[in-house]
Amino acid sequence: MIKRKIKLGQQEISYTLKKRKGQRRMKLAIYPDGYFTITAPKWYPIYAIENFLREKAQLILEKLGGNFGNENIFKNKRNDYLGKKEEARKIILERIECLNQSYKFSFKRVAIKNQRTCWGSCSRNKNLNFNYRVARLPNEERDYVVVHELCHLQELNHGKNFWQLVEKTIPEYKKIKKKIRKI
Ligand SMILES: [Zn+2]
Numbered sequence: 001m002i003k004r005k006i007k008l009g010q011q012e013i014s015y016t017l018k019k020r021k022g023q024r025r026m027k028l029a030i031y032p033d034g035y036f037t038i039t040a041p042k043w044y045p046i047y048a049i050e051n052f053l054r055e056k057a058q059l060i061l062e063k064l065g066g067n068f069g070n071e072n073i074f075k076n077k078r079n080d081y082l083g084k085k086e087e088a089r090k091i092i093l094e095r096i097e098c099l100n101q102s103y104k105f106s107f108k109r110v111a112i113k114n115q116r117t118c119w120g121s122c123s124r125n126k127n128l129n130f131n132y133r134v135a136r137l138p139n140e141e142r143d144y145v146v147v148h149e150l151c152h153l154q155e156l157n158h159g160k161n162f163w164q165l166v167e168k169t170i171p172e173y174k175k176i177k178k179k180i181r182k183i
Pocket of ligand 1: 148158
């Protein structure tokens with residue numbers, strides 16, 4: 001799996017490219033949260049894949065609810081976020097409190113956001129941001145995301161020290177990390 005970007009119309013679109021041996025045709029999958037995967041035959045060169053995406057640009061942008069998009073999809077996504085945000089905040093704050101007990105890191109603000117491509121982030125000013133969908137992840141994946149961002153309060157990069165901190169509370173982090181998309 002490779003993460004790639006392509007410009008379609010005015011928008012830069014991120015997608016995950018999977019290449020499969022037995023695959024004969026291009027297959028697109030656009031999930032409700034905007035996660036977009038392309039499965040291509042193993043031998044397909046990247047220019048052929050990109051040409052295909054450009055041909056389908058209109059459809060893709062519609063499904064993704066972008067500028068040229070389907071109003072309803074866009075609206076539903078926004079309503080889902082507004083409806084679930086506070087519940088997600090409660091769950092995430094509770095997990096932060098619990099998982100931060102061994103670290104005792106200090107931070108300023110926790111924001112619950114509706115990001116399309118990332119699960120969470122941590123700013124230099126010690127503010128934590130979480131995607132509201134984190135609350136819906138399976139427990140071990142949810143906790144991994146929380147611990148990952150907490151550890152960025154001390155280590156801003158993904159160096160050896162960072163992963164040692166993560167490992168303190170999530171010894172199986174490597175396995176869990178593979179299951180969810182890169183953060
Ligand atoms: Zn990170």
